[in-house]
Amino acid sequence: MKTRREPIVMVTAYDYATARVAERAAVDMVLVGDSGAQVVLGHSSTVQITVEELLVLSAAVRRGTRHAFLVSDLPFGSTELSDEQAIATAVRFVKEAGVDAVKLEGGSPPRLARIRAIVDAGIPVVGHVGLTPQTAVALGGLRAQGRTAESAARLVREALAVQDAGASVLVIEAVPAAVVGAVLPALRIPVIGIGAGAADGQVLVMHDLLGITEGTTAKFVKTYASIGGDMAAGVAVYASEVRSGAFPGVDNHYAATAEAIAAARAELANHRADV
Template sequence: MTRAPMSIPRLAEMKANGERIVMVTAYDHPSARIADTAGVDMVLVGDSGAQVVLGHDSTVSVTTDEMLVLAGAVRRGARTAFVVCDLPFGSTEVSDEQAVATAVRFVKEGGADAVKLEGGGPARLSRIRAVVAAGIPVVAHIGLTPQTATALGGLRAQGRTAQTAARIVDEALAVQDAGAFALVVEAVPADVVGVVLPALRIPVIGIGAGPADGQVLVLHDLLGITDGRAAKFVKRYAAIGDAMTAGVAAYVDDVRSGAFPAREHTYSASADAVEAARAALGRRDVRTRGDGD
């Protein structure tokens, strides 16, 4: 049965009904198509693509133009899932006007249904209000915010002290009041999220934040494609990376041994076509290997 496209009213209904929302982060057409076919509700085009698929050292390196290429690819693969795009570092920091202009590009050029803005401080709240006022839905993101991780002391859990836990609560309520229709909470203790969750009208999507209204993981992480040690909150559901490496290694062996391509991997030609090819070569007086000197 064909699914209806996911919408903001439907996401709100899912929260009200206690239905868990499933989000994955993806960066290309095949990944988005797989997620969509599997029944994912939301696909996030994350700036983590800077590291996962573009090879940068951090998320802050990715440009708006690079993100737009990823966004367009995901949009074309996600036929029914709701597509949210990160606004990359440097594309919103200058002013509300800059944030709106960037968000408009992601809707018009990238096909985004909504954009995501990190942070819950005064400047970020102003950006959320401005983008929402321009008619573009916003997903907020608090807790560990990778774009500004240096200011937070690195990529570490947030909300583990009295001061930071109180800040998480304040920011969650503030981004809701600013107009965000959903909230991503990253790397925050489940007990802290559990305190504020009942007070929020908007869906809360957790990543390393315990049982919220929904969950998000990077597709490459949950499929076991990424290198290195996974974050504490990642659960791997497959070992696709190992299978991919084994497959490519088998291809290397076959090419070097001459086992590939076999006859079934080539096209046939008529005897006349082969003879015509020989005649054409003869007219050029080209010596072939084996003729000798």
């Protein structure tokens, strides 16, 4: 698709239902992001999700995904100790969840070593540079990168290094479009942008683009539906009808034969007699 200059569509999913939504929309790539820590599990940051939790989410998405290329984040703490740890974690996601590739954040020398090790083990890797939420504290918080000369130069170095380490795809997050545009011609692998201008493709969090996320979203988010509001309104109507007695109505009842009703009453009468 990169060679043909066809834009690549990527979206996150976290369970069977959202996977089916992505599949029905015919997206090209699905990411089981560690953002599930926030939008699914209710944590305050991505670092709190565990390997076991993300494996469950990834396996559910795999069951709902037939055609899209499936990628899972590797959680914070599951690759940092050694190349061996990184390979073992990546293997679990391939064997137990059935993902097509794993995603690692960062372009530091240790991160590059992990990418090489996982690729050498035969597992495709998606890199991620720019704003890397797992290590956002070290970057000064959840803020755009590449806006200063030093940060822009680092972005270029890391992007090229991740490619050279063997990554198959690169996500660039929250970086000025002009900076991404400067490095894009030197990148042979597909570049998926999120708040990074016009790259080879784009990715957004499913809950953000559908308007399910509560509160303020990042500047780069565009909302395409208001599902969250519709869901809350629907549940509110349901609650009101239950409280008023309007639900369930006759249309929601199962019919019973006269014989069944008589048998139930007879059984109740026998029970009372026994007591």
